[in-house]
Amino acid sequence: MRTLTDADADRHAAEIDEQGYTIVADAFDATFAGEVLEALDAIIEARSLTPADNGFEGRDTYRVYNLLAHGEVFQRIPTAPAVLPVVERVLDRECLLSTLSSIDIRPGESAQPIHSDDQVIGLPRTGFPVVCNSMWAITDFTEANGATRLVPGSHRDPDYPVYGEAYDTIPAEMPVGSVLLWHGSLWHGGGANGSDGRRVGIADNYCAGMIRQQENQQLGVPREIAATFDKRLARLCGYGTYRGLIGHIDKTDPLRLLDRDDADDTMLWDAG
């Protein structure tokens, strides 16, 4: 996987601030994309998954959630050196992994309603980012096959989009190996797939450390699997505190639950 220089990470974070999104090219290679695709197809087959059949998740779209529980290939994604440094600049280093899921838009799918990822949280829209999302292109993303639709600059709009309303959008076209990152207030949605191929993306979504994660990573990922994660990934899953306070367990670091010797029990109170 590609490692961004500090200057590149700064530039991508600045683009997110200015236009609401950025695309990191060549973040990962075709071999990795192939491994992800193979693992996803194996899960879909083993669990006989079908599309969710609702207007938001789609009626011809396969989604697999809780991917950290499904193997090492997915566990490489949240800490990727081409993505996490940008997210840390938008949120901060105490950000959390909110959800890691796949979005596999099949031919015939219609466009998803335009929304913003912080909409359900419902805070006033001040422009302060509490969510930062990324979409990994596991196949090429084209306008024809359902590339994510974006409303550039809308992260600064004082209003949430009206659900079901049509807006002027642009397609985030990008070749396999690219990652689209966006500010959680940006108006966007999955595109319609009028092609004869699938559009597969991994939604690698982060939130600020004081916000509840969309997927419950501490309860959803079995403890014995979380115990194999490196410290950064464990922290992203919520095995840690925000500002030495939020998330503590009896004044100790939740990382202790993973039986590790590198926990840090220094709490906010210890500063004074």
Ligand SMILES: O=C(O)CCC(=O)C(=O)O
């Ligand atoms: O599939 C996409 O391109 C975007 C999906 C999305 O925004 C969502 O499901 O929340």
